[in-house]
Amino acid sequence: xxxxxxxxDDGINSPGLFRLKxxxxxxxxxxxIATDRERTASGHTKTMHKPLRIKEVQFPDGSLAYSSxxxxxxxxxxxxxxxxxxxxxxxxxxxxxxxxxxxDITYSGTLAAAFEGTVSGIPSIAASLxxxxxxxxxxxxxxxxxxxxxxxxxxxPPNVLLNVNxxxxxxxxxxxxxxxxxxxxxxxxxxxKRQDPRGRDYYWIGGERPTGVAEDEGTDIWALAGxxxxxxxxxxxxxxxxxxxxxxxxxxxxxxx
Ligand code: MN
Numbered sequence: 267x268x269x270x271x272x273x274x275d276d277g278i279n280s281p282g283l284f285r286l287k288x289x290x291x292x293x294x295x296x297x298x299i300a301t302d303r304e305r306t307a308s309g310h311t312k313t314m315h316k317p318l319r320i321k322e323v324q325f326p327d328g329s330l331a332y333s334s335x336x337x338x339x340x341x342x343x344x345x346x347x348x349x350x351x352x353x354x355x356x357x358x359x360x361x362x363x364x365x366x367x368x369x370d371i372t373y374s375g376t377l378a379a380a381f382e383g384t385v386s387g388i389p390s391i392a393a394s395l396x397x398x399x400x401x402x403x404x405x406x407x408x409x410x411x412x413x414x415x416x417x418x419x420x421x422x423p424p425n426v427l428l429n430v431n432x433x434x435x436x437x438x439x440x441x442x443x444x445x446x447x448x449x450x451x452x453x454x455x456x457x458x459k460r461q462d463p464r465g466r467d468y469y470w471i472g473g474e475r476p477t478g479v480a481e482d483e484g485t486d487i488w489a490l491a492g493x494x495x496x497x498x499x500x501x502x503x504x505x506x507x508x509x510x511x512x513x514x515x516x517x518x519x520x521x522x523x
Contacts, residue, residue: 310378455471
């Protein structure tokens with residue numbers, strides 16, 4: 267049986283994590299290491315200047331899980347660097363509360379766990395449900411379990427992970443699955459300035475939830491708008507190959523070149 271590491275950034279008690287674990291139990295030997303609190307938008311980090319603590323936690327089904335004081339990427343690093351007796355064959359992160367589409371992936375703690383798995387050479391999947399309200403994670407979990415089997419059977423190319431987003435509708439209303447590219451998020455962040463009781467300024471990044479451009483065909487945002495599951499292959503080589511030639515013509519290279 268294959269070993270599957272499950273993590274997420276909504277905290278060890280999040281319903282999406284437990285549903286995902288339950289669904290993956292049928293396709294592999296699952297170990298859960300997740301953050302001990304919500305770490306949404308914690309990005310891809312490596313905790314180096316403070317210790318990492320791990321606690322044993324009992325899940326509602328009686329199984330043992332681990333919570334870590336680190337970020338999601340730390341959870342995967344802990345597993346890969348020897349906390350687990352065997353290397354995972356697959357990393358699955360989620361199921362996140364809220365879609366991770368477009369530029370979200372650069373902020374996302376959910377994606378960061380999959381990035382860490384990919385950096386370690388382990389096939390990885392990130393999965394999110396398109397809701398900030400109450401969500402039913404069961405159909406998303408079922409789809410991810412099916413996808414996990416495919417990934418374990420076929421593998422993924424080096425440096426590539428899969429980013430899955432599932433619409434928050436009953437399973438019989440899901441209108442299909444699209445292989446997509448990243449869409450365009452529209453952020454509506456606002457800087458809110460206040461004063462603390464001692465008269466010093468402090469700041470919150472607030473504002474409305476992001477929206478996105480639903481009209482761009484073939485994107486993750488477009489797929490979700492049509493009540494379809496999106497699966498986006500993400501490459502960790504962020505080089506813009508198309509810009510290399512023009513950048514070489516800038517006056518920043520040495521004469522000899
Ligand atoms: Mn989250």
